[in-house]
Amino acid sequence: MTLLIEERGPVALLTIDRPAKRNALDAATVGAIEEFFRKPPVGVSAAVIASSGDHFSAGLDLSELCETTAFEGVLHSRSWHQAFDTIQFGSIPVVSVLKGAVLGGGLEVAAATHVRVAEASAYYALPEASRGIFVGGGASVRLSRLIGVDRMVDMMLTGRVLSADEGHQLGISQYLVGDGEGLDRALELAERIARNSPVSNFAVLQALPRIAEMGPNEGLFVEALMAAITQSSEESKERLQDFLAGRAAKVVSADREE
Numbered sequence: 403m404t405l406l407i408e409e410r411g412p413v414a415l416l417t418i419d420r421p422a423k424r425n426a427l428d429a430a431t432v433g434a435i436e437e438f439f440r441k442p443p444v445g446v447s448a449a450v451i452a453s454s455g456d457h458f459s460a461g462l463d464l465s466e467l468c469e470t471t472a473f474e475g476v477l478h479s480r481s482w483h484q485a486f487d488t489i490q491f492g493s494i495p496v497v498s499v500l501k502g503a504v505l506g507g508g509l510e511v512a513a514a515t516h517v518r519v520a521e522a523s524a525y526y527a528l529p530e531a532s533r534g535i536f537v538g539g540g541a542s543v544r545l546s547r548l549i550g551v552d553r554m555v556d557m558m559l560t561g562r563v564l565s566a567d568e569g570h571q572l573g574i575s576q577y578l579v580g581d582g583e584g585l586d587r588a589l590e591l592a593e594r595i596a597r598n599s600p601v602s603n604f605a606v607l608q609a610l611p612r613i614a615e616m617g618p619n620e621g622l623f624v625e626a627l628m629a630a631i632t633q634s635s636e637e638s639k640e641r642l643q644d645f646l647a648g649r650a651a652k653v654v655s656a657d658r659e660e
């Protein structure tokens with residue numbers, strides 16, 4: 403088992419557990435990720451992807467690439483696409499905890515998650531070109547949108563390594579914390595996410611990335627449909643009533659949050 407799965411109430415904690423291989427992603431691990439997100443257990447409303455050891459992931463397990471044919475290569479890449487699509491377009495929000503090496507396929511998994519918490523030790527690179535290969539786990543689509551295609555071109559051509567700070571400035575992480583603090587922060591965020599209405603979380607996951615790809619007119623129309631669908635749910639009505647009756651939490655300013 404290279405993917406440990408633990409349920410902590412509404413939050414599932416998935417730990418990539420191959421520290422001796424720097425959490426290099428083999429087919430079994432990618433398959434286990436897909437299996438989990440294809441049908442998350444009933445009662446689980448958010449997930450955290452973390453890792454054992456000092457590194458998030460050294461990317462594709464390079465020992466699995468030897469002696470593959472072109473067709474096998476296409477199928478392999480498509481299997482990663484399928485697996486990471488179940489993260490990005492699945493039914494539950496996913497928070498990742500990034501530390502140490504976040505390389506190649508490791509960065510591709512991270513880019514498929516919705517909220518990324520980086521520890522100060524995190525560093526990001528795409529060593530594919532130096533290994534004579536190309537990205538195959540969705541980076542050309544997800545990472546180029548995240549940091550801009552020219553930055554990705556630079557990373558691939560020159561082997562540039564981004565520090566945790568640089569990655570944070572570019573939006574790879576939304577949260578930057580000290581070493582050893584990432585898991586607690588990620589669990590706390592996931593618990594908060596799990597308290598949202600599942601319909602609203604689903605709309606965020608399914609509608610926002612699609613609307614971002616649409617023209618403004620289509621985007622606004624789809625936004626209106628999603629708004630109507632979410633606010634017509636029973637849960638939405640209860641939550642609005644709770645607020646109006648003074649039973650719901652207020653929004654507090656950022657500097658008063660702990």
Ligand code: 1HE
Pocket residue numbers: 422423424426427457459460461462463464465479482503505506507508528529530533535536537538539
């Ligand atoms: C691996 C892998 C791996 C480590 N596949 N076995 N990714 C890379 O090109 C990154 C390759 N890895 C590294 O640069 C370094 O290992 C690290 C910077 C991540 C860590 O360095 P270090 O000194 O802590 O560890 P190490 O001694 O290099 O590695 C420990 C073991 O993990 C060693 O095996 P051992 O049997 O000799 O102990 C390494 O061979 C093994 N190991 N990384 C297989 N990646 C779908 S397309 C996606 C394309 C990509 O992801 S390309 C990026 C590949």
